[in-house]
Amino acid sequence: MSMDKAPLARVPMSGLVASAVEYMIDAGQRSVLFLDILRRRGDQYQQHIAQTAPHVLHYAAELVMDGRKLSEPVNYALVRIIPPEGIELDLERRPFIVVDPRAGHGPGIGGFKADSEIGVAMKAGHPCYFIGFLPEPMPHQTIERIARAEALFIEEVIRRHPDADGKPCVIGNCQAGWAVMMLASLRPELFGPIIVAGAPLAYWAGVHGKYPMRYSGGLLGGSWLTALTSDLGAGKFDGAWLVQNFENQNPSNTLWTKQYNVYSKVDTEADRYLEFERWWGGHVNLNAEEIQFIVDELFIGNNLAAGRIKTSDGKAVDLRNIKSPIVVFCSKGDNITPPQQALGWVLDLYADVDEIRAYGQTIVYTVHESVGHLGIFVSGGIAKKEHAEFSSNIDLIDVLPPGLYEATFEAKDADTANADLAVGQWVMRCEARTLDDIRGMGGNSSEDERRFATAKRVSEINLAAYKKFVQPWIKCMVTPQVAEWTRNIHPLRLQYEFFSSRNPLMTAVGTTAERIRNDRKPAAEENPFIALQEGISRQIVSALDGWRDYQEALSETIFLAVYGSPALQAAVGVDPRWEPSRQGMPAEHREMLQRRISELKSRIDEGGLREAAIRGLLYVGSARGMVDERSLEALRRIRRERGERLTLAQFKMLVREQFFMLLLDQRRALAAIPKILPDNANERRAAFAAIGEVLSASAEISGEVAKRLQHVAELFCLDASEMSERDKVTPFDPKAKAS
Structure with a gap:
């Protein structure tokens, strides 16, 4: 194992000795302060779980x-x-x-x-x-x-x-x-x-080489282990096992980085660390029926x-x-x-x-x-x-x-x-x-889908066997007292208990830490041993990450090989030609959709200024392929200034109806705009100006957007360039119009 020794090589021997003494004092103090933080974490854990309704909400x-x-x-x-x-x-x-x-x-x-x-x-x-x-x-x-x-x-x-x-x-x-x-x-x-x-x-769903957690159910033989864990808990599933699954996904953080970050920054990181650990260590239980549904119906099924x-x-x-x-x-x-x-x-x-x-x-x-x-x-x-x-x-x-x-x-x-x-x-x-x-983000091939379908079927077979041959014996042997004892000795809980003040070995840590805080002597940032410490930490992280990557690659290889086996697929009844199918549209919804289409088409020629303005705005705005928050705020201000009484739900319905009319028959929907507009030229002019204001709120109006806006101006029976000058509104770029 190599490490960077350059920080030490550049320091004269006399300075190296002084730096070493300084670092040893600092490291010793940090070790005690870190132990004290773990003690406080353990005490915090005890106080948290003792509450009737523990939570970490910041608010009353x-x-x-x-x-x-x-x-x-x-x-x-x-x-x-x-x-x-x-x-x-x-x-x-x-x-x-x-x-x-x-x-x-x-x-x-x-x-x-x-x-x-x-x-x-x-x-x-x-x-x-x-x-x-x-x-x-x-x-x-x-x-x-x-x-x-x-x-x-x-x-x-x-x-x-x-x-x-x-x-x-x-x-x-x-x-x-x-x-x-x-x-x-x-x-x-x-x-x-x-x-x-x-x-x-x-x-x-996922891609090869990443996100191996989706393979877990298959590698464990299905959800029989979930049922066993619930039975060992006398009908309750210990949530600490779910937390353990999360921690297993990132061993370098779990085993090293999280604690090292506190140790190396012990003077500033305590509060942040304890705040998060109050939530991370607040384990809760689920009923066996709940977790079995989650695993069978969702994660494996x-x-x-x-x-x-x-x-x-x-x-x-x-x-x-x-x-x-x-x-x-x-x-x-x-x-x-x-x-x-x-x-x-x-x-x-x-x-x-x-x-x-x-x-x-x-x-x-x-x-x-x-x-x-x-x-x-x-x-x-x-x-x-x-x-x-x-x-x-x-x-x-x-x-x-x-x-x-x-x-x-x-x-x-x-x-x-x-x-x-x-x-x-x-x-x-x-x-x-x-x-x-x-x-484009990636996904499963048909072969991968068959592998997961095979894992699902294996899980069902194993779970049925467990329930018939093993579960009755486990339920007879496990009492509520035994279940409580097994929960208490879970490794995640023990780490909080061991470092709490209940441990006699930790009694002197608190008073010693208080004396150290009053006489703290941190090493200088440029101390070469600090750089050496950081280098060692990086190598530990790298080693643990390498181990994780190897384990993940091995897990994927085993899953793909085992559940990709034609023999296993045939044995559990998965057709090797099986393809995943998408749900079709139900006949009832198709009938409802046809009725709605007929209704909207019959109402294309109905409406007034409001419908015409929204229809025109949607037609022009769709050329951009995006909606910007500034446009909605501009529209909201216009509505407020003009005393519009539409509720948000009414406005939403109006937008959707006009959108679908354009989608169903754009030519006819646009041709109907002059028919539903009022005769009052000032009202038409004000509505068109509002369209320009909304569009120009988020981006310059040019290209296809400008062409469509010109078309809407014609449908509103207005001269757009004349409108802009008279109303001091620049709804589009005149050069784009000319082009």
Whole structure:
């Protein structure tokens, strides 16, 4: 093993000795201070788990509904976030509801600091609510029961905000993302825009050489091990095992980097480290029925996007039933929920963008280049950028015409046009995309799909065998007391217990650390031994990363070879010619669609100035292939100045109807504009000027946009250049018009 010795070689012997003494004093002090931080972490853990309802919310909260008191009790609760001093809420703005993941950790991470999903939503003026949970599930609690409880919670939020301009925006983080999507497919009328952050929805999806977590179910022989773990817990699944899975994905961080970062910066990193560890160590339990559903139906079965999940009353969970805009936030740096798993469901459900539109669906996605899984909903930088923009522009997302879009963010600077129309430090755009853009991220071949289908079938066989031959014996042997003991000795819990003040060996650490803080002697940054320490750390990280890469490559090779075996596939009944199939459009929806098309076509010649203006704006704006937040703000100001009384829901319906009319028969829809315009020339002139203002708010009007605007001017029976001069509006570039 080689390491960089240059820092030592450049220092004279006398200076080297002095540096060594300085470093040894510093390293000794840091070691004691680091042990003290671990002691404080252990004590914090003890205090946290002793609470009745432990959470890490940064904000005060008021209990609104307790799920334990429902007719079908669950361990979930709805709370209202009380805004801190200095934050003013607008009760006419739609409320936000943040649902935190129950994936091994406790609740509150969606609002555990000011720069969080809840924090930026309140800064944007939205009332905020939070759906959290207690550490222990209620008896007989299932995923379906939780969904019904959350529906009641959302109904209560809607009842509390009768004047809100729009249904609640619901944010589902990680595990909560797929749960929210399931509920929205069953109760679409409850939801405004939905934001799913780091949420897996297409569980088999991925690319070779990356994201090996999707192979785990197959490599373990299926979900029988999940059932065994639940049985060893006397009907409860210890969430610490889920946390262990997360940690196993990044051994260099788990075994070294996280602790070394605190040790090397022991004077400044304690508070940040302890704040995060309070959440990371707050393990919660799930009922056996809950975790078995999650593993069988979702992670191994991949049944969500396929529409194969049904409720107890036989109703299918079809994500195409969702009527609200869906925002998918994922990252290339997320090895838990990579972009393919976050977005692959779109390819499973729709043949093309026209089919997305046929369901009246709006899907907006954004892919971060590097942030990890937790950073998607924990990072302060992400909260101040992406989540802040989503909160500020949720109305823009809500009124987007149906289709597929990618949200992009451009930093505001001195050259940004009409910067006052964009909230915050970024300008958000929604740019039209096709399914090929998602396919371009990579995905499974037909051979890969057959491998996962084979793993699913093997899992079913192994689980059935376990339940018949082994489970009865395990249940007889495991008592609640034994289950509690096994939970307490889980390695993740023991690390907190061992370093807490309960350990007699740690009693002297606190007093010693206090004396050291009063006489701290840190080594200088240029000390060569500090550089040597950093070099050793990098080599440890490199070695652990290399081990991880080897393990991941080996796991993938084994999975592909075993489940790609034609003999195994034939043995478990997987046809070697089997191809994954997409759900077809149900006959009922096709009939409804035809009725809606006929209705819209029959109304193309109906309307007035408002319909003509929106139709003209959509026709011209579609040439850009994107919608900018500045345009919506310009439109909002125009509506406010002119006293428009349309609610957001009414405006959204107006936009959608005019959009579909253009989509169905653009020539006829445009030809009808002169027929529905009023005779009053001033009204026509004002409406056309508004179109120009909205379009010019986000970009210079030129090229095809200018040509279309000229066409609309003619349909409005106006001379565009004369209009611009008279009304002091420059809706397009005259040079572009001349060309």
